[in-house]
Amino acid sequence: MPERGLAISPNGSTFTLEMQNVPVVDQPRWPALDSVATPAKMTFKMVWKSTGDRVAYDDPHRQFRFTGFRASCQLEAQVEVPSIGFSWKSDPLEKSRADFAIMGEEANGRYYE
């Protein structure tokens, strides 16, 4: 994705991911193998905000380490499927919520020490 699509606040406590007219596929029957994929486009804005509660995962077996914070996450989006004349727009960002969200820093694979 373009680097400008992600904005991080100076203190690192807010991530804002925003993209316009991203080419995607509308695949309602996924994960069925014969699920038809229809070209679509999506515009969205997603905001993570740290709650301040620390989180740390460290798995030597799977070679990853994450240190960061629990977060809230909200999303607003707009989807268009031109070939079937369908479009959908979410309510404003403030009306959505995610039950689980985290943000922070990770190292895995060759960077795991």
Place this chain on the structure above:
Amino acid sequence: MEQYRCSLNSQEAISHGADVLEVDVSESRHKKWSTSMKLTTQLNPQHYSRRFLLKSGATALFSFAIPPSNNAFPDQSLATANGSTDPYPIPWLDKNGSHNQPAGPNLEPSHIYHFKGRVARCSTFTGMGTDNRGNRIAFGAPTTDYGVMEGEYWAARTAQQGTFTHI
């Protein structure tokens, strides 16, 4: 309730790259053919015996009998061969034919391997929206997860920089 699975169309640039490569190979192959014909007519001008003509004629015929597409060692311009700069998938997810998993406690947040940098994940969204006919349609499910990764990753035998998202 309809669910949307969305994937970024990242193959376009790769496809264009392959087209360019094919053109380059074809052009250099043409150069090889013209070079080959020139050598055949200029080699050893002092040995114009019948035997030589038969041998060189057979050689020329043989070279034309092999279509360029069957050449196991096509003449290519020099290029590096360090592998793709695409990031590595998480090995135990890739084993199952998947490149992501829902975000959750103690689950690896990143979608790519050999990575260090900032990452954010979320899952189990709840929200509402309206379609173009005025119908209220909810979105979100336990598998509705999103993520973003920004930082350094290892590919093509060197460190790369990139920003990736899963929507």
